[in-house]
Amino acid sequence: MANSTQQSSLKVYLRLLRYVLPYWGLFAISILGFLIFASTQPMLGYILKFFVDGLNNPEASFFATVPYLRDIAWLSQLKLLQAVPMLIVLIALLQGIGSFLGNYFLAKVSLGLVHDMRVALFNNLLTLPNRYFDNHNSGHLISRITYNVTMVTGAATDAIKVVVREGMTVIFLFATLLWMNWQLTLVMVAILPIIGLMVVSASKKFRKQSKKIQLAMGDVTHVASETIHGYRVVRSFGGEDYEQQRFCSASTENRQKQLKMVKTNAVYTPSLQLVIYSAMAVLMFLVLLLRGDASAGDLVAYITLAGLLPKPIRQLSEVSSTVQKGIAGAESIFEQLDEAPEIDHGTQERGRVSGRLEVVNLSFQYEGTDKPVLDNISFVAEPGQMVALVGRSGSGKSTLANLIPRFYHHDQGQILLDGVDVEDYTLRDLRRHIALVTQHVTLFNDTVANNIAYGDLAGAPLDDVRKASELAYAAEFIEQMPQGYATLVGENGVLLSGGQRQRLAIARALLKDAPLLILDEATSALDTESERHIQGALDEVMKGRTTLVIAHRLSTIEKSDLILVMDKGRIVERGTHAELLALNGYYARLHEKDFVDALQPLPESAI
The missing domain is CATH 1.20.1560.10 (ABC transporter type 1, transmembrane domain)
Structure with missing residues (x-):
């Protein structure tokens, strides 16, 4: 020994x-x-x-x-x-x-x-x-x-x-x-x-x-x-x-x-x-x-x-x-x-995709656990459509959002983007087609402009940065800052409010101009007035783009083309806002309580 x-x-x-x-x-x-x-x-x-x-x-x-x-x-x-x-x-x-x-x-x-x-x-x-x-x-x-x-x-x-x-x-x-x-x-x-x-x-x-x-x-x-x-x-x-x-x-x-x-x-x-x-x-x-x-x-x-x-x-x-x-x-x-890097066996690269997203019989569980987080999920989001995922915390919504850009690797089922399995795209190319805005905004101790035009977007013309900021309703507070777009935001945007940070993250996603937009609780940090402004901007931005929205607030998802109600990793209801209200099921109960304190587990009889 x-x-x-x-x-x-x-x-x-x-x-x-x-x-x-x-x-x-x-x-x-x-x-x-x-x-x-x-x-x-x-x-x-x-x-x-x-x-x-x-x-x-x-x-x-x-x-x-x-x-x-x-x-x-x-x-x-x-x-x-x-x-x-x-x-x-x-x-x-x-x-x-x-x-x-x-x-x-x-x-x-x-x-x-x-x-x-x-x-x-x-x-x-x-x-x-x-x-x-x-x-x-x-x-x-x-x-x-x-x-x-x-x-x-x-x-x-x-x-x-x-x-x-x-x-x-x-x-x-x-x-x-x-x-x-x-x-x-x-x-x-x-x-x-x-x-x-x-x-x-x-x-x-x-x-x-x-x-x-x-x-x-x-x-x-x-x-x-x-x-x-x-x-x-x-x-x-x-x-x-x-x-x-x-x-x-x-x-x-x-x-x-x-x-x-x-x-x-x-x-x-x-x-x-x-x-x-x-x-x-x-x-x-x-x-x-x-x-x-x-x-x-x-x-x-x-x-x-x-x-x-x-x-x-x-x-x-x-x-x-x-x-x-x-x-x-x-x-x-x-x-x-010696730790193995992210799996990237993909070979496909597309200049631009239309944004058609299809999920087929998708199941997933985290490594080292027995319990499936997603269980046989299937749905289609056509280009230009807005699909909303709703359900109580822990129902698998964010996990689904993380599987699309392959932050985690799935073995069961398929996620297809323009008919090609996401596993077949190279990681770099796949993520180029997706703009992701999450509840937890990450900003760097840099200027406002550099935080919006980050990574692949670095070097984007200032006019494009301004346009994205206006669409995200961020221009109004940026232009009031001491150095405008050249203002330093502090570590992780500490000098900005939660709503301002969120709007910068949305501006970053808009500047990326990706065909697939994922908003994971993206408007949760916004006040009602800011959310109303951004909702108007998002309505404009979503045209010609596939948008996947994860939200608790009704106002964010009422206009969705398709609402998927999730519980315990499964889709338990699907339809438009009006159709789901008419069903008088789980979604209707969530609607009554306005998504604030009502996200209770679905009764066994309703599954």
Whole structure:
């Protein structure tokens, strides 16, 4: 089991490193820099040999013992007094160059990686099916793009920086120590298995705790996001205390999980240090015992180089926590990136459709539920006709509206647009033929004009935007704004009233000029006066267009060519307003109560 976990970790990590490939040139320069940096560490330690030897005889030649170099006149005259300080400065300069190349170019790789992964995640979000958003809260999705990505890049770049820089430092130091005294050096090798065992056991803990931390961070983001978006409701219903407790609870949970990881690290690092320094103590004892004919300079250099080893070894062991955090974050990122996008097997594309909508024996149930939301629905809407769907909340009206543009995928029955199954159209083309206005209006923190001319409509002439606004009765309030059509509407149109937001959404749909118009409770946020104006505009707009209206208010649907009364996912009555009133059934009862508080379940006897 542990072996398979390690294999999956390696698989995730190798996949993560693929994102570094486009930056291999910068990465190579960075690694070269760290190699230069690592090579200077034993140089600085070894130079102490000459310094200690120079204490007895500073006039001695620096290259006196080096073959070939001692034969060069000017080098042989170079004394320890001059050479040692000069070499220390040169080594420090070399170390600085290596450090700059390593850190700067790795930062370029790291920031590029953050950008690439965030863009990949965001672009992937735009392709995911509706059910994914139904099953995942926005806080965790945002946390994945902001927090998890930084954890991941730490594993892909910072960890490699430590592994290369400290790893090469250990190798260079170890090689120098072997060269100086191989017997003593082999004593240090004995502690490596102990260090290995400690690293493996800590890695498992770090990974488990990292996953919990990332989930807890998602909860913090989620609570904050909900409270910010719903601040009016929070204030009007006195929810401040509840939200404070909820946020405090999420933040405390996150803090406790972070502390647990810090505690693991805090116990693990000194334990490892104790093992390393115990080995150092044994080494010092052996150096004093077995010094042989080595000079004082040799021994000081050897002890200094051995003393430089614990720091890079400790940092190498700590890299495990960074890698495990990154792997935990990468798993959640790849889980999203591996999610299947919206199904789009369609091949049909039409320049323009007439708008004939036919629904044949349509049944549908949401994934993971047994209860059908729609049960054997059939009807036809001819071009230019207005079809209204009425019924109590939960009767399946909005689900039907969501199936037409394929926000959800249906398996039973057919939805035909101009005689072609909606499944056969490409998604992009299908949605181009449909204009959808829902009760929940989405506006962006942009100008009024850009909110109306959004997406495919971007770049539409301002005159067309004005015309759509006039038809939606939005021009009257837009033109009174400080900058008119160039006025910013605030996040989700916070600076506008509910009715104004709704009219902008209708103007957007009118500008789209699609042959099929779906109004899902589109006039619910409007006052009676605004609704009367818009109803007049809609009457004009609906000419030559198929319109599907979902509404509670009678005034919106009285003029419909066909009214479908729905209950429990089935059509229980159909006809015009007059015909349905004459039936004196479910619709007539709704009419009596004016659709306000009368949307009761249909009695079993009437089904």
